[in-house]
Amino acid sequence: MSDSGIKSKSDKIYQIVIFSILVVLAICALFPFLLLVSSSVTEESVLLSKGYSFFPRKISFYAYEYLFKSNATKVLRSYGVTFFITIVGTSISLLIAPMLAWPLARKDYKRAKLVTFLVFFTMLFNGGIVPSYIMWTQLFGLKNTIWALIFPTLIMNGFYVILYKNNFAHNIHPALVEAAKIDGAGEWYIYFKIVLPLSLPIIATIGLMVGLAYWNDWVNGLYYISDTKLYSLQQLLKSIIDNISALASMGSSVDTSSVTNKMPGSGIRMAMAVIGIIPIMVLYPFFQKAFVKGIALGGVKE
Amino acid sequence: MKIKLDAYLKSKFRMMHIAILAFIIILCSFFPYLSYVHNKKRYGMLILNFIFGKNVAGGSVFIESNMFMQMSFLLILAIAIVALLYNKMRSVLADKLIAFFAFFVLVTNLVYILRRNSILNELKQVKVEYGAVIIVLLSMVILIQSLYNLWKEKVLFTLDFLIVPGMLYFIINNYIPMVGILIAFKKIDYRVGIIDSPWVGFENFKVLFPQTGSFFQSDAFIITRNTLLYNLAFITLSTIMGVIVGICLADLFSSKWKKFFQTSILLPQLISMVIVAYIGYAFFSNEAGLINSMLEPENAINFYASPKYWPFILVFVFVWKQIGYSAIIFLSSIVGIDHSLYEAAKVDGANKIQQISYITLPMLKPTIMTLVLLQVGRIFYSDFGLFYQVPMNSGALYNVTNTIDTFVYRALMVSNNISTASAVSTYQAVVGFAIVFTVNMLVKKFDRENALF
Numbered sequence: 098m099s100d101s102g103i104k105s106k107s108d109k110i111y112q113i114v115i116f117s118i119l120v121v122l123a124i125c126a127l128f129p130f131l132l133l134v135s136s137s138v139t140e141e142s143v144l145l146s147k148g149y150s151f152f153p154r155k156i157s158f159y160a161y162e163y164l165f166k167s168n169a170t171k172v173l174r175s176y177g178v179t180f181f182i183t184i185v186g187t188s189i190s191l192l193i194a195p196m197l198a199w200p201l202a203r204k205d206y207k208r209a210k211l212v213t214f215l216v217f218f219t220m221l222f223n224g225g226i227v228p229s230y231i232m233w234t235q236l237f238g239l240k241n242t243i244w245a246l247i248f249p250t251l252i253m254n255g256f257y258v259i260l261y262k263n264n265f266a267h268n269i270h271p272a273l274v275e276a277a278k279i280d281g282a283g284e285w286y287i288y289f290k291i292v293l294p295l296s297l298p299i300i301a302t303i304g305l306m307v308g309l310a311y312w313n314d315w316v317n318g319l320y321y322i323s324d325t326k327l328y329s330l331q332q333l334l335k336s337i338i339d340n341i342s343a344l345a346s347m348g349s350s351v352d353t354s355s356v357t358n359k360m361p362g363s364g365i366r367m368a369m370a371v372i373g374i375i376p377i378m379v380l381y382p383f384f385q386k387a388f389v390k391g392i393a394l395g396g397v398k399e
Numbered sequence: 400m401k402i403k404l405d406a407y408l409k410s411k412f413r414m415m416h417i418a419i420l421a422f423i424i425i426l427c428s429f430f431p432y433l434s435y436v437h438n439k440k441r442y443g444m445l446i447l448n449f450i451f452g453k454n455v456a457g458g459s460v461f462i463e464s465n466m467f468m469q470m471s472f473l474l475i476l477a478i479a480i481v482a483l484l485y486n487k488m489r490s491v492l493a494d495k496l497i498a499f500f501a502f503f504v505l506v507t508n509l510v511y512i513l514r515r516n517s518i519l520n521e522l523k524q525v526k527v528e529y530g531a532v533i534i535v536l537l538s539m540v541i542l543i544q545s546l547y548n549l550w551k552e553k554v555l556f557t558l559d560f561l562i563v564p565g566m567l568y569f570i571i572n573n574y575i576p577m578v579g580i581l582i583a584f585k586k587i588d589y590r591v592g593i594i595d596s597p598w599v600g601f602e603n604f605k606v607l608f609p610q611t612g613s614f615f616q617s618d619a620f621i622i623t624r625n626t627l628l629y630n631l632a633f634i635t636l637s638t639i640m641g642v643i644v645g646i647c648l649a650d651l652f653s654s655k656w657k658k659f660f661q662t663s664i665l666l667p668q669l670i671s672m673v674i675v676a677y678i679g680y681a682f683f684s685n686e687a688g689l690i691n692s693m694l695e696p697e698n699a700i701n702f703y704a705s706p707k708y709w710p711f712i713l714v715f716v717f718v719w720k721q722i723g724y725s726a727i728i729f730l731s732s733i734v735g736i737d738h739s740l741y742e743a744a745k746v747d748g749a750n751k752i753q754q755i756s757y758i759t760l761p762m763l764k765p766t767i768m769t770l771v772l773l774q775v776g777r778i779f780y781s782d783f784g785l786f787y788q789v790p791m792n793s794g795a796l797y798n799v800t801n802t803i804d805t806f807v808y809r810a811l812m813v814s815n816n817i818s819t820a821s822a823v824s825t826y827q828a829v830v831g832f833a834i835v836f837t838v839n840m841l842v843k844k845f846d847r848e849n850a851l852f
Contacts, residue, residue: 111751115647116656122644123663125719129678130666132689136681148692149681197565200558212562217852219573221776222832225824226807227817228579229572231593235517236510252568284557313671316783320812334673335788338680363687370677377669385662392668392724393731395770 130374137161137367144363160364164372172372174326175333182246182329183311190307191300194253198261199288204271213262220255230320245321246329251310257303260394264299265292302391305384312377334373338366414485417497417544420537421479424504428472430530433515435522443528446472449511460521471507474500478541491552498545505538517589583825587817603822618806622823626802629710629786630778633717638771640718641725646759648726649733650751661730665723672784675716679789683712704795713800716789717782725770732766733759768842768849775838776851779831780804803827 128151136149140157147154164172200206201213229249239245269292277287293300315331322332381388407413428450431443437456444455444462450472452464478500485493508531511518515525549555583603585596607619614620644664651657667675682689683702691699702708740758749757781802790800803823810820835851843850 107750111650112652115650118643118647119651119656119660119664122722123660126664126666126723129681132681133678136687144687148687149689150692151689193564193568197562200561203558206556206558208559212566215566216569219569221835221852222577223573223828224576224579225821225828226804227811227821227824228576228582230811231582231817232571232575232579235593236513238513238516248572250572252572253565255569258565284561288561309669315671315673315788319808331671331673334677338673338676338788339791366677367681370674373674373677374670381662381666381669385665388665388669389661389727392665392727395724395728 133367133370133374137364137371139364141362141364149363149367157364160368163365164368171325171328171333175328175330178243178246178327179312179330182243182314183308186247186251186311187304187308189247190252190257191304194257194303195261195265195293195296195300196288198258199265199292201258201262202265202269203274213259216255216258218255220259226320233321240321241324241327243327246314246317246327247311249317249321251307251314251317253307257307260303261296261299264296268299269295298390302387302394305387306391309377309388330373334369337369411486414482414493417485417541418479418482420541421475421482424475424534424537425472425479427530427533430533431528432530432534433512433519434526434528435519436524437522441524441526446530446534456522462519465511467507468511471504474504475538478504491549491554494545494548494552495554498542498549501538501542501545505535505542508534508538580821580825580828583818583821587821603818604826606819607822618801619823619826621798622801622803622806625786625799626779626781626804629713629717629781629802630774632714633721634771634774634778636714636718637721637725637774638767640722641729641770642760642763642767644722644726645729645733645763646755648730661723661727664726667720668723672782672788675720675784676788676791679712679716680791703791703793706796706799709790709796709799713785713789717785728770729763729766732763736762765849768846769851772838772842772849772851776835777831778834779827783808 131151132149135151135153136144137160138156138158139150139153140155141159143155197212197216201209201216203209233245233249234240237244237248239248273291274287277291282290313331315329315335318327318329318332319335322328325336328336407415428446430445432446432449434441434443435456436442442455444453446468448455448462449465449468453462454460455462478497481488481493481496481500512527512531512535515527519525546555550557550560582593582596584598584600585593586599586602587593588596608614608617648657648661651660680688683691685691685699685701685703688702690702694700700708702712736759740762741754744754744758781804783804786800786802787805787808790796793800803826807820807824807827810816810823839851
């Protein structure tokens, strides 16, 4: 409707009203982030006396200095774990999920109906976390291994497979498959050389959603990881907000109370949060389009 | 050599090699399968020990005879017999039998090897020996050969192989745990294993209800009430707000500002609940929190110990995080509305409010229905992070922050109470499924178009 232009007075009032609604919402969305950033660069003594604020009263980068001087290895290590699980997990997902969806989109595949039902049923019913936890720990022995951050739950879900399937059914014409078959192409060739290259947009979109889920995941860590060496970034963040002394005690057996007293706790917490957000904020402009598209897919049904 | 191989594959002995492989596996019963350390010496255990049972570790540990290993042994014999009778049977049937048996043997042995430490937990340093490796490899070869035969016979298609990795993941990640809800009816004893633990009926569910006192004080009631009421508030508010913001974004005149607003209200959707907890901490903490530093010190509020604020905080946080998501979904379906409808309405003199209520909202109805249905379908589930991490797992707040998911987590991981945890998670799975099913049936009855399945 935006191209119709503003003509009457009531239209103008309408524009002002919706603009102000959006301004209020944008402030609500953005200011908490401002609060984190500004508090992270405020001097600790000011934080203790005046509290966190939207604009730094006295600038100091001591919190960052502290984090990167004496705790660089912990922070970088958790970054490494998070990068590893995001890349490996997303790759596995992109390898197997579209491969499962493609036959389901084929009209000439006679088992498509049964398998589609099996995929769909996983969205309706699940056994819950207790059997999963017992299976992954007792049967597969994933406890305190990096695979525990990759395999449980996150690789793919029925919803993504249905999205791929609908996309394939709409975009890949059966005549194309027929033509390729007449030319002597096998099913593997058709899938890897024709279907995948034609479906890059949907693969990028869903890959982004899966990647974000891996980047932001901390629940798998909470259940399966107690070894601090395997902490992902989110789990490190979680342990620090729960207990600031976790940062100091991690990996050392020194009495922590003396260390904690010297630590600029209030500032460090906020600096940690900023460090946790930065990579996503930096990349956001690049993946924004795919992200919006991925969300919009959520409202489309068959 | 090539010609001889061809001749072999066409001869009536063409499955002899499968029979030979099966006999090699049977021979493996006399090779060490697992080994353990006792008195600083390493001892091997044969498959036969698992089949018939044996005293090991100087007679101090008795290995029970294992039903699955007996089955697996018999199935290998069966494979050998089928392979020998191959040209006397319908070859499709023979290949199906061999494939099925080999799959079972492979899975049993893999499970046994993976679980070796919990099965033999009284023995030290249990290691996999070459016997086990040979069995796994050879049964894999037999399986692949029979699947290839079935593919040649056009019983299996190449497309079947494409779905294998994905379905394997769903079977492991989703279907095996579904069978696992049965452990809610067992008294789990790790020493005898899950399969051999005794059945206790609904015993595990009893602890949820107090023997004395009011039902309304029970855990079962509180977690169900919290989960349902919060979800109702979330669904209502996020839908209404989402529609409003979606309309605002669609109608905004300046496309530059539109992009800015869209980008900024989506930011909260990008971050994890842990970061949300940090933001909450920045607002609510006692020492340096924004709100408490604006209040007079004597009026300071200890948020993390005052339950009365949390229903509002949690609903606000949910809507704050979710609104961008719903708004984008509604925006994308508003953009799809036929433009000429609005033009016609304008010619007829309809103002903005009338356009919204007579065109936009009716056209949005299917999207609203779909979204609400999807959320109602998950009404028995809650965002674990929102209810666990944002209130900082504060015990004083449990009455208003404990939901089914947080309860299960605490029962399983904190109090190590598997029976209660599995009882509640089974309750969630079963009632949750009943709700999706009922809601979908009702929708189907009144409004076929909008049903989920």
